[in-house]
Amino acid sequence: MSNPFPLEKDGLLDAYRRMKTIREFEERLHVDFGRGDIPGFVHLYAGEEAAGVGIMMHLQDHDRIASTHRGHGHCIAKGVDVKAMMAEIYGKATGSCAGKGGSMHIADLSKGMMGANGILGAGAPLVCGAALAAQKLGHDGVGITFFGDGASNQGTVLESMNLAAIWNLPAIFVVENNGYAESTSVDYAVASDSYVDRATGFGMPGITVDGTDFFAVYEAAGEVIKRAREGAGPTLLECKMIRFFGHFEGDAQTYRAPGENEDNRKNRDCLKIFRAKVTEAGVLTDAELDAIDAEVLALIDEAVKEAKAAPLPGPAELTTDVYVAY
């Protein structure tokens, strides 16, 4: 049977591997954080993989992204080294930011990942800068900022959308909408309720896509990114999604309906949806995907083992990488 999908077999395997890596990375952090092994704070991305990977499959290293406080998924999807990430979250010197960024400030500029960010909505102006740089340097790079439904109310996001529109920047504003701003329902917290309407207000197109369907995100993101690369300006892309864990690790999630998490895991798991589509079409087999599952589990085990064994940053590192001299 011919391949009906917009990716060749290798691309499909790559997409699944990235999504599965995010899933296992987060599931492992959930356990390790609960055991008290991890310093600081973590916010997990499990359940939202199709959105991050569906977008990032179109990007290269010269494309820049700015993430949120929930940045692990974006990092992995963008190609940041998983072992360096794990070490970073464990606060070790071998981490991608030498152990001083941790979960909420993890970054890797070599991969175009400008950083997770503890400040809500702070990625939007960064991405405008990256997009402006691409425009002025004359290459086809794009800047993509991710933010949640809560951060969409931040002035930085709205000001950045205005800036991107008037300068016609190759910037893309991705709203990852899981329906809750921390624990506050969207209906309560967002006055206009529609993120697409907000884009329209700035004269840029906005679209909504099912964030649990990798292929829906992949196809929509492809058009949005192509549009930006060709000079047609910014776009807002809203991904409607679900998340398996709470806002932060330790969140009692009392705002959720009874059985909501169980239903999400059973019926709206983007990895299960992806697996069903590609195996039913006869393009990939369960055995091929199971093999990736095993490889990813081994990788995560190894990453944790190495992170635990790695040294902490020494006192001499206290003031390095803190200030930038112009």
Next chain:
Amino acid sequence: MTKVGIIANPVSARDIRRIVSHAGNLPINDRANIVLRMLTGLSATGVDEVVIMPENGGIRTQLMRTIERESKTGRQRFPKVTYLDMPVTCTSDDSAEAARQMHDQGVGAIVVLGGDGTNRVVVSRCGNTPIAGVSTGTNNAFPELREPTITGLAVGLAVTGQVPCDHAFSYNKRLEVRVNDQREIALVDVAVVSERFIGARAIWKTESFRDLFVTFGRPDGIGMSSIIGLLAPLDRETPKGRRVRLLPLETAKTRLTAPIAPGLIEEVGIGAVETIVPDDVYLPSVSAGSFALDGERELTFSEIDDVSIRLQADAFRTINVPDCMAYAAKHGLLTKEANGSLHVAQ
């Protein structure tokens, strides 16, 4: 008590056609205003109660805020408004479930805000309840462009029995697509495309077009049905449909420039055009691909699937707004004596 249902789903008209063409985006506030204008029409014609599909996209908030505000000023222009008790999924499934519940409640009619896709979803679940489409979608070949106040008046006149049935309602054709045991419908067109995945749903890549079946096609229509509209027009009433085989441009002897989506005018390779008749079974011209129903990919099929397409005549009812209003004018339904009430047709 005469009750009318209203389905205004905020997730409609948000798809990729805003990127690949220049499809419009009707803001939530405007959607709420459309419902309000419709309510005034319904109220003026004697509708007591309106039941609305719940959603959390903001329409309800805006609507109830205005109703509350106006009731404080002493104005009572609106019927009683209630909401269905159903979970909100923020998908088109909400429209389907609302249509089912409204039908079960026995509403006189369902007013649908949306384009061809939303109307299709509602018709698939509303049974014999008549619908009235208000054009607010991406592609609006099925719902006619009209001021919602007038739609509200016409629906009110129809469901309260002031306009007799033969003027109040029209019967419509539809297409049924079957893939094995799964059956779906289309109100305007079924396009067969070679892409075999659903993805972002909309269709715009003409090189993938293979086949097109329509219930009607107007020369001034928009969307895929405009292809038939420009080749061999067909009205909504005639009990037959049309089919045209679509070919790659390089092999087609005829090329048609057609507005296949709002803001998207493309050349399409044209093959044979034929008439289709109700209840006959037709097969797509390719053995694998997707069926796009009223412009959106919904079903995929391959060589191993049992598929068919069938035209159904007199399949569902709509409110005939022009006829309702013409009847009202002719019989003075909206005229009243200086000290009297509205005339009621005998």
